[in-house]
Amino acid sequence: xxxxxxxxxxxxxxxxxxxxxxxxISLQVKKGEILSILGENGSGKTTLMNMVSxxxxxxxxxxxxxxKEIVIASPKDAFDHKIGMIHxxxxxxxxxxxxxxxxxxLEDEKGFDMAAYIERIKEITEQYGFELDPYKKIYEMSxxxxxxxxxxxxxxxxxxxxxxxxxxxxxxxxxxxxxxAVLRNMRESGKAIIIITHKLHEVLSLSDYVxxxxxGEYIGTVKTSETNESQLTEMMVGKKISLNIERSPVETCTxxxxxxxxxxxxxxxxxxxxxxxxxxxxxxxxxxxxxxGSGQRELLEAIAGLQHLDGGSIIYHNPKTGEEENLRDxxxxxxxxxxxxxxxxxEDRLGMGLVGNMDIVDxxxxxxxxxxxxxxxxxxxxxxxxxxxxxxxxxVTPSAYTPxxxxxxxxxxxxxxxxxxxxxPTVLMAAYPVRGLDxxxxxxxxxxxxxxxxxxxxxxxVGEDLDVLVELCDRIMVIGSGxxxxxxxxxxxxxxxxxxxxxxxxxxxxxxxxGHEE
Amino acid sequence: MLATIxxxxxxxxxxxxxxxxxxxxxxxxGHLNLGIPGIMYVGAISGVAGAFLYEQSVASPDxxxxxxxxxxxxxxxxVGATFMGLIYCFLTVSxxxxxxxxxxxxxxxxxxxxxxxxxxxxxxxxxDVPSIALSKTSNFFKTQLPFASNLGWFGxxxxxxxxxxxxxxxxxxxxxxxxxxxxxGLHLRAVGESPETADxxxxxxxxxxxxxxxxxxxxxxxxxxxYVMDYANGVWSNNGFGDRGWLSIALVIFSVWRPSLxxxxxxxxxxxxxxxxxxxxxxxxxxxxFEMLPxxxxxxxxxxxxxxxxxxxxxxxxxxLPYFREER
Numbered sequence: 001x002x003x004x005x006x007x008x009x010x011x012x013x014x015x016x017x018x019x020x021x022x023x024x025i026s027l028q029v030k031k032g033e034i035l036s037i038l039g040e041n042g043s044g045k046t047t048l049m050n051m052v053s054x055x056x057x058x059x060x061x062x063x064x065x066x067x068k069e070i071v072i073a074s075p076k077d078a079f080d081h082k083i084g085m086i087h088x089x090x091x092x093x094x095x096x097x098x099x100x101x102x103x104x105x106l107e108d109e110k111g112f113d114m115a116a117y118i119e120r121i122k123e124i125t126e127q128y129g130f131e132l133d134p135y136k137k138i139y140e141m142s143x144x145x146x147x148x149x150x151x152x153x154x155x156x157x158x159x160x161x162x163x164x165x166x167x168x169x170x171x172x173x174x175x176x177x178x179x180x181a182v183l184r185n186m187r188e189s190g191k192a193i194i195i196i197t198h199k200l201h202e203v204l205s206l207s208d209y210v211x212x213x214x215x216g217e218y219i220g221t222v223k224t225s226e227t228n229e230s231q232l233t234e235m236m237v238g239k240k241i242s243l244n245i246e247r248s249p250v251e252t253c254t255x256x257x258x259x260x261x262x263x264x265x266x267x268x269x270x271x272x273x274x275x276x277x278x279x280x281x282x283x284x285x286x287x288x289x290x291x292x293g294s295g296q297r298e299l300l301e302a303i304a305g306l307q308h309l310d311g312g313s314i315i316y317h318n319p320k321t322g323e324e325e326n327l328r329d330x331x332x333x334x335x336x337x338x339x340x341x342x343x344x345x346x347e348d349r350l351g352m353g354l355v356g357n358m359d360i361v362d363x364x365x366x367x368x369x370x371x372x373x374x375x376x377x378x379x380x381x382x383x384x385x386x387x388x389x390x391x392x393x394x395x396v397t398p399s400a401y402t403p404x405x406x407x408x409x410x411x412x413x414x415x416x417x418x419x420x421x422x423x424x425p426t427v428l429m430a431a432y433p434v435r436g437l438d439x440x441x442x443x444x445x446x447x448x449x450x451x452x453x454x455x456x457x458x459x460x461x462v463g464e465d466l467d468v469l470v471e472l473c474d475r476i477m478v479i480g481s482g483x484x485x486x487x488x489x490x491x492x493x494x495x496x497x498x499x500x501x502x503x504x505x506x507x508x509x510x511x512x513x514x515g516h517e518e
Numbered sequence: 519m520l521a522t523i524x525x526x527x528x529x530x531x532x533x534x535x536x537x538x539x540x541x542x543x544x545x546x547x548g549h550l551n552l553g554i555p556g557i558m559y560v561g562a563i564s565g566v567a568g569a570f571l572y573e574q575s576v577a578s579p580d581x582x583x584x585x586x587x588x589x590x591x592x593x594x595x596x597v598g599a600t601f602m603g604l605i606y607c608f609l610t611v612s613x614x615x616x617x618x619x620x621x622x623x624x625x626x627x628x629x630x631x632x633x634x635x636x637x638x639x640x641x642x643x644x645x646d647v648p649s650i651a652l653s654k655t656s657n658f659f660k661t662q663l664p665f666a667s668n669l670g671w672f673g674x675x676x677x678x679x680x681x682x683x684x685x686x687x688x689x690x691x692x693x694x695x696x697x698x699x700x701x702x703g704l705h706l707r708a709v710g711e712s713p714e715t716a717d718x719x720x721x722x723x724x725x726x727x728x729x730x731x732x733x734x735x736x737x738x739x740x741x742x743x744x745y746v747m748d749y750a751n752g753v754w755s756n757n758g759f760g761d762r763g764w765l766s767i768a769l770v771i772f773s774v775w776r777p778s779l780x781x782x783x784x785x786x787x788x789x790x791x792x793x794x795x796x797x798x799x800x801x802x803x804x805x806x807x808f809e810m811l812p813x814x815x816x817x818x819x820x821x822x823x824x825x826x827x828x829x830x831x832x833x834x835x836x837x838x839l840p841y842f843r844e845e846r
Contacts, residue, residue: 112704
C-alpha cells in the first residue's frame with residue numbers, strides 16, 4: 001500500500017549571521033514511518049527541526065504537509081498542522097504540575113476545566129502504556145518522567161508528526177527500550193516520527209529511513225534495511241574512519257591516587273557515596289561505569305575539592321617529591337598550592353568548566369590568571385594556547401575572541417579538554433567528555449586521553465557508552481547507588497559483565513531499602 | 519482606639535496594595551519593574567492634573583459633577599501610568615534593554631515628571647504654601663456609605679473608606695483568581711517562569727509581557743491616585759509620596775508573589791507605618807526606626823523563604839531576564 005507523505009521539506013536554507021546552518025535541505029517523511037536524521041554536532045539537525053516546529057523561520061525554501069504548502073511562523077502554526085516537537089532541552093515549567101505543563105498554550109472553546117484535561121491525560125497514558133502522575137511537579141521528576149510529559153504534551157494536541165531531538169541522550173538503556181516500544185506503537189497507529197540522533201545503533205534498530213546531514217548540507221536519504229554502520233558513518237563524516245580505539249599497553253605504573261572508604265551524604269540524608277575505595281595509577285585509564293546519578297559526579301567533585309566528605313581519605317602520591325598528601329576536604333586552590341596537578345573536565349561544561357560569555361582566550365586564563373605578576377592581564381600566553389588548541393583540536397570558531405557560549409557543544413568540550421590537558425596534569429579526570437559529541441570529535445578526545453596516559457598521567461574517565469569503556473580503559477570500576485560494585489580489567493571484560501554489575505547493585509539496593517521499611 | 523489604628527493601617531496600606539498587585543502581575547510575566555515608584559508618582563500627578571483642569575473648567579466648585587469628578591482623574595491616572603508601562607515594555611521587550619536600569623530610570627523620570635507638573639500647577643494657583651489642594655474632588659473620592667458612621671467599630675473598620683480601598687482589595691482578589699485559576703493566568707505564569715517553554719507551547723510571549731506589564735502599571739498608578747485624592751485629602755505637594763513605591767516592591771516579596779497574601783501584607787505594612795503615631799512621647803529618631811520595620815520584615819521573609827527553599831515561594835525563574843527567540 002502506498003503511504004502518504006506527511007511532511008516534506010524543499011530547499012530549506014537558514015543562516016545565522018555569516019554561519020550557514022542549513023543549506024538547501026530537502027527531505028520527506030511518510031505516515032506510519034520513522035525517519036532518523038543523522039549528523040555530527042553542528043551539522044544543523046536541530047536547527048532544521050526548529051524550523052519545522054516554528055522556533056526559527058527559514059530564510060528560503062518550502063514546507064509541505066499532506067501535500068499542501070504551509071507556512072510555519074510560530075510554534076502555534078506547527079501545532080495547527082499537527083506537528084509536535086520534543087526538544088533536547090525540555091521545555092517545561094518547573095513549578096507547574098505535569099498536567100499544567102501539558103495543557104499549557106492550548107486554546108479551546110470549552111473553557112479551562114483542569115479535571116477534564118486530567119481525565120484525557122490519563123486516557124493517553126493508558127493508551128500508550130506511560131506511567132505518569134499528572135499532579136506531580138516537574139521539579140520533583142526524573143529526566144525520563146519529564147520526557148514522558150513532553151511526549152504526552154505533543155500527543156495531547158493530537159500531533160500526527162512527532163519530532164524528537166536526541167531523545168535517548170538522557171535515558172538509561174532500559175528507559176530507551178521503553179521509549180522505542182512506545183515509538184513503534186505510534187508508528188503502528190499511523191503517526192510520522194522524526195528522530196534526531198547520532199547514535200548509530202539506535203538509527204539501525206528503530207528507523208525506516210535515514211537522512212544524513214553534514215555541515216548544514218543534505219547528503220542523502222537511505223533505507224535503513226539497505227544500509228549499515230560504516231556506510232552511514234561515511235555519509236556522516238565524509239570519510240571512512242576506523243571504529244577501533246587504539247589502546248596502548250600499560251607501562252610503568254605506580255599508585256597516584258588512593259581513595260579509601262570515602263562517604264558522602266546529601267542534605268536529605270541520602271548516601272551518595274558509600275565506602276568508596278579505589279586506586280588510580282599513573283599511565284593508566286581508569287574507567288568509571290554506572291547508571292547516571294550513581295555517585296560519579298560526587299566522586300569526581302570530592303577529588304577535585306568541591307564536595308564535602310563524611311569520612312575516608314584521598315591520598316595523593318606526588319611523583320616528584322614522593323610525598324603522600326591527603327586531599328580530603330581541601331579547596332581546589334589549596335590542592336593546587338600543594339603542588340597537586342589535577343585537571344578536571346566536569347560534566348557541566350558551561351556551568352563549571354567554562355564561562356559562556358567570555359571568549360576562548362579569557363577562558364584559558366581561568367586556569368592561569370594567578371601566575372601573572374603585574375596588576376594587568378597578560379593575554380599573550382593564553383592567546384597562543386587558545387590558538388594552539390583551536391588548531392590542534394580543529395575547533396570550529398570564527399576567532400579566538402568568540403564567546404564560548406556561541407560555539408556548538410563539541411567545540412566547547414574540545415576547548416575545555418584542551419585547556420585542562422595544557423596544564424600538564426598528573427591526574428586527569430573527565431566526566432562524560434564525549435557526551436553530545438559526534439564521532440570525529442569523540443575520537444579526538446579518546447586520542448587525547450590516550451596521549452595523556454602514555455605520558456604517565458593517571459586518567460579517570462567517566463563514560464556512559466559501554467563499548468567505549470571496554471575499548472578505551474585499562475581498568476573499569478563499576479558503581480551503583482554510590483557503592484563500588486566491582487573493578488574489572490578492561491582488556492578481558494565484556495559489556496555484559498559490566499552491565500550485570502551496574503544493574504545487580506541497583507536491585508540489591510532496592511532490596512536493602514525494602515528491608516529497612518519492614 | 520484599636521479600630522482607629524486598623525482603619526489608619528488599611529488606608530496607609532492601600533497604595534501599597536495597588537502597587538504590589540501591579541508589580542506582582544508585572545513580575546509574573548518575568549519583568550522586574552523597578553519603575554513602580556515612578557509609575558505610581560506619574561499616576562498620582564496625572565490624576566491631580568485631570569482633577570485640577572476639571573475643577574478649573576467649571577465656574578463654581580459646587581457645580582462639579584460627582585461622576586465626572588471621579589472619572590476624569592481616574593482615567594488620567596490610568597492613562598498616565600499605562601503610558602509609563604508602555605515605555606518600560608518598549609525598552610525592555612522590544613529593544614531588550616536591561617530591566618533594572620530601565621526601571622530605575624523610569625523611577626527617576628516619573629518623579630521628575632511629577633515634580634515638574636506638580637510644581638507648575640502650584641505656580642498656577644499662586645498659593646502661599648508649596649502645595650495644591652483639590653479638596654472638592656477629594657471629597658468625592660472619600661465618599662463613604664451613608665450609614666457607615668452609625669455602625670460603631672464595625673463601620674469604622676470595614677466601611678469607613680473611599681471606594682478605591684475596596685477597588686484595591688477586589689483587584690487583588692481578581693488578580694489572584696486569574697493567576698491561579700484561569701488559562702490566561704497559567705500562560706502568564708509560564709511566560710515569567712520560562713519564556714522559551716511558553717513560546718514553544720504557542721503562547722505569544724511579547725503580547726503577554728506587554729499586556730501584563732501595562733495592566734500592572736495601570737493598577738500601580740491607581741495607588742498613586744488613591745494616595746493623593748483620598749489619603750492626602752486631595753493635597754499635592756512635591757515629593758509627598760515618600761517611599762511607598764519601594765515599599766510596594768518590598769510587599770511583593772513579603773507576600774511571596776501572591777496578590778491574596780498581599781492584602782494582609784499591605785495592612786501589616788500600613789500598621790507598622792502608622793504605629794509610631796500612636797505611641798505617646800515617641801522621639802523623631804525612634805519614629806524613623808519604626809519606618810524601617812516593613813523592610814526588616816521583608817528581609818526576614820526573604821530569609822525564611824530561602825531557607826525553606828520551596829520552589830513555589832521563589833520569584834518567577836525568568837524574572838529580570840530578556841527573552842529573544844532566536845538567540846543561540
